[in-house]
Amino acid sequence: MEHRKLGTELTVSALGLGCMGMTYAYGSSDEAQSVATLERAVDLGVTFFDTAEMYGPFTNEVLLGRVLKPVRDRIVIATKFGFKIDESLPHGQNIVGLDSRPEHVKAVAEASLKRLGTDVIDLYYQHRVDPAVPIEETVGAMADLVREGKVRAIGLSEAGAATIRRAHAIHPIAAVQSEYSLWSRDPEENGVFETCRALGIGFVPYSPLGRGMLAGGIRAAGDLAADDFRSTLPRFQPEAFEANAALIAMLEAMAAEKGVTAAQLAIAWVLHQGDFIVPIPGARKVAHLEQNTAAASIRLSPPEVSALGEMLNPQKVQGKRYSEASLAMTNL
Template sequence: MQTRSLGSLTTSALGLGCMGMTHAYSPSTDEAASLATLARAVDLGVTLFDTAEVYGPFTNEELVGKGLKPYRDRVLIATKFGFTIGDEAKAARPSGTDSRPEHVRAVAEASLKRLGVEVIDLFYQHRVDPDVPIEETVGAMADLVKEGKVRALGLSEASAATLRRAHAVHPIAAIQSEYSLWTRDPEENGVLATCRDLGIGFVPFSPLGRGALTGALKSLDGLADNDFRRALPRFQGENFDANVALISLLEQMAEAKGVTAGQLALAWVLAQGDFIVPIPGTTKIANLEKNVAAAAITLSPDEVKELGDLLSPAKVKGARYPESMAKMANR
């Protein structure tokens, strides 16, 4: 596996998003299978593993910590804070976020215990809190670095302006946002350009379009009633049907190149810059192995352009989030 840099961290070119093991996508209850997937990822050279306190909530960190304990000296564990959870959600914080300095510290201490580690390698603010200046939040995160409890800092779904303000307080190693062939927001809102300018790594989540870009999702019948994707406009009604037809063109191009649609989609993301480390998620070893193999695919400039045009945002039907969730991004 080739390596790339996220600020001061060196990681594998592809990471593993662990959310789906306990959260959102009809999560598996087969702990043994999830642990086997984590172990196989390490065997394949994956070194970046992404979790968060809100996944579960809490259970995902526990699972990841358990699964990676035998390999702790070989991996980087990233986790995230910033949402109100449980009883906290009843507090008078209508945004559902909490990045007050005292909360940052409390979550870090709790995450360290759940993960069973002495230091968090990459600590992200999951969503920007409009009620707390980013300088205060990053200042509290920076204190954790000074104390040796956190190695590097990150943001998630923040605007370019917020990223610059945060980086002025303490170096930001990475920003995480949705980015794929069918979601190009970081190109359009200046986040990618800011990363290049400041030497910040970029970590795309959902680089496979929440599974859609693999071509395996032809119908919603296979999704559980509580699957997170059912609430997303792109996965509803006529939007979904139109997008499936569009993705069939990606499948045709992949077949001509002798790879899968998902591998081609990941190769396109990787080709956008060597500061980019996608974190496709999966609970299945077979899918993991296919994803990792995408890191070895080389695309010509013409192929990169052709793919980009094939699934340009203008052709994709439906927003990536419903309005209630969209307002929490790009603050």
């Protein structure tokens, strides 16, 4: 596994592992499979693991802390704060808003350290920009945690270019995490890529497989369980799904010609967009993990990269990546 830099502080495997689906959002999961997947990821050379307070909430951090404890000294764990969680409400209804006040930033860090069973968070992200709190105040609190030795590096998720620059002026930002894939390329268009390159910030694409759609494993909108978060997304509604399936068929045909899977081709394309990019495809099963990590060794020619980019140009995709309400919390 090759390695890449996130800012100046962190060196990680070129491909990380997004762990959200192990406890959150994508319907029921199997803890034994999740444990096996985490352990196999370490065997394959993956050193970058992504979690968050809200994934569960809380249970994802506990899982990672327990399983990865034996190898804690040779891996990088990223977690996130920024949502207001009301534990008195039922599961699925307990994320009730944003909260990036300095006191909350620090309280969540303390709680995450305990759940992860560690004395330092390698990469601490603001999960979503909070319009009610100046980014300078939030990053100031994150910088305090770095000075205290509780956090090694800090990042932002789904932040806009202007916010990234303001944050970076307060304390170096190591990484910006946003959705990015063959069919979701907002960071190319809204100045985020340009800003990251200019400031030496790493970029961490989540959902590089289009929440599983680009992997070809979801054949119809009805394949998703009722409690699967994706069933609420515009791109996974029946009419949009049918239109987008035609694009996936083209991706699968090109992958077959190259002797790889559609998932591997989609991940390889993301990796080829720049050496400052470290995708974190999710996986809950060992077979999917092994398939994804093999993509790190695929080499694409410039014509192949260009052809793929045009084949799944986001202008051809039906449906937005989030609801309008959720999109309102991105690129702030």
